[in-house]
Amino acid sequence: MAQHIGEIMTPDPVTATPRASIAEISRMMREGDIGEVLIVENGKVRGMVTDRDLVVRAVADALDPETTVAQDVCSADLATCPPDAEIDEAVQLMRDNAIRRLPVIEGDRLVGTVSIGDLAIERDRSSALADISAASPNR
Template sequence: MKTARQVLESKPTQAIYSISPGATVYAALQLMAEKSIGALLVIEHGDIVGILSERDYARKVILMQRTSRETFVRDIMTSAVIYVRAEQSTDECMALMTQHRMRHLPVIEGDTLIGMVSIGDLVKDIISEQKFIIEQLEHYITGTSHR
């Protein structure tokens, strides 16, 4: 089983995208669309103060009849950010995501943010691991059936 660090290392891009709490939601959506991501960390003075996801936008802007050009990130971000340590397993990450109904987890090592894993990253990793196991079993089965 892999760790959050290993999942991060397997991602094609390990960039960490963020926005300030004083930015407009529209600016955040533009950045998310440009980078093809579903969440941004909200950083102020070098500290993580929240996370903004597409779900926050859908529930706190659209459904409340606000406009993204006039609403600030600080008004809709999730302030209680749940982190995962770099050495935690993919199973632990999935359990946290399921328990808290979220799709993105910042990964920290010590006091340093090293990246963010998404539910998609974890599912991709699990599928890859299962594919490897199946291939190994097929080799084992076909190798023993020739004897």
Template sequence: MENTLHAVLKDKGVALYSVDADVPVAEAIKTMADGHVGCVLVMEKGSLRGIFTERDVMIRVVHDGKDPAQTPVSEVMTREVAVVPPTMTVEEAMVVCLERRVRHLPVYDGSDLEGVVSSGDLMRWVIGDQKHMIDDLIQYIYIGR
């Protein structure tokens, strides 16, 4: 079984959710809610400028008492985004998530955005891989004799 982010994206699909840097936070939250996703990419002239997450909403908007209808997402987004290649393994991506304390990783192949994987996607992949291995071992033990 292929164990790269390319395989994870192929399996989960590559629906991308993004907003322009100048939209109000309220619009970014609506995009996240409508898509049932925990983040949106913040784009400016076709380039990634940041990521806006549920954590950003809680810490930089709600906690700081900012008005979501008046605050541009560029003011409260996470600017330093961990970007990874599609050839990275699932385990390597999990390490990036843990070390950078992030839940979402945009996947870029050179300058092309391939998609976004979440820590949940990575965990689901690992669990599925382990289940497959356990099933193979059970089959070997009980049927392979």
């Protein structure tokens, strides 16, 4: 069983700039079958746009997806963890911050991302969340 986040994280997460349109971000999510795109500027993580951010901060307010940009809807105050963090530390961070995804940062550099589904698959493969997280996407 893995002990550290670096062992279960998704390396090389999908990124975009703060000026990327949310239409572009949405296409990236669809094409990558992912629920988040990390916003990076000058090599530093500036935020994260999740599928929920798109719905709650853009669609619900009828924002134009071609002219609304990532920085307008992203979550900017992110909890992060290093790749050598123990899995239990990441679980606690997610609990404490009521979040489902954590960027993995080494020094100043984005090296991966880990989701609550990744943790479920690692810790309890027979759980409903692990089954859902491991299932093929609906297309």
